[in-house]
Amino acid sequence: MIAGLGNPGPGYAGNRHNVGAMVLDELAARAGLKLTAGKGARARALSGEGRLAGRRVVLARPLTYMNESGGPVRGLLDYHKLPATDLVVLHDELDIDFGVVRLKRGGGEGGHNGLRSITRSTGTKDYLRVRVGIGRPPGRQDPADFVLKDFSATERKELDLLIAEAADATEELLTRGLEAAQNVVHPRS
Numbered sequence: 001m002i003a004g005l006g007n008p009g010p011g012y013a014g015n016r017h018n019v020g021a022m023v024l025d026e027l028a029a030r031a032g033l034k035l036t037a038g039k040g041a042r043a044r045a046l047s048g049e050g051r052l053a054g055r056r057v058v059l060a061r062p063l064t065y066m067n068e069s070g071g072p073v074r075g076l077l078d079y080h081k082l083p084a085t086d087l088v089v090l091h092d093e094l095d096i097d098f099g100v101v102r103l104k105r106g107g108g109e110g111g112h113n114g115l116r117s118i119t120r121s122t123g124t125k126d127y128l129r130v131r132v133g134i135g136r137p138p139g140r141q142d143p144a145d146f147v148l149k150d151f152s153a154t155e156r157k158e159l160d161l162l163i164a165e166a167a168d169a170t171e172e173l174l175t176r177g178l179e180a181a182q183n184v185v186h187p188r189s
Contacts, residue, residue, distance in 0.1 A: 005090065024090055
């Protein structure tokens with residue numbers, strides 16, 4: 001299952017914190033999937049099942065706020081009978097420069113409330129992550145305010161490329177596995 005993190009509603013759509021959801025939308029377009037709201041355990045997320053990079057996948061975007069992403073993610077994992085180790089989370093990363101994509105399994109949450117919620121709900125940090133670099137805030141700007149602001153005009157000029165690169169990295173991860181995908185993706189940036 002691939003989960004793209006973000007906040008719900010049009011007011012957050014262009015925020016840095018929503019880049020994971022933006023990448024998920026790109027993957028859904030590549031797979032020809034329309035994400036829809038489900039019922040029961042699937043009601044708090046948009047999701048769709050299909051094929052991507054030659055593999056059967058579930059694409060999911062929680063409809064909750066970022067800090068409550070874990071509930072919908074866990075509900076979908078349970079519904080599809082998938083272990084958390086089969087989860088790929090697409091998310092923004094402050095500690096990586098804008099435009100850089102990194103892959104990893106597990107590790108800390110680095111203050112990311114969406115990751116913290118998923119770790120709490122799944123009971124493990126041992127899930128895959130596609131970390132989309134948004135960089136650190138300038139000056140003394142609070143990181144919490146920074147992630148909830150739209151990308152700058154300069155960043156927006158490169159945003160489509162960043163989203164495509166993160167989607168490519170996700171497909172490499174599905175096709176090659178983590179270590180081989182890191183060898184392809186990490187030298188790019």
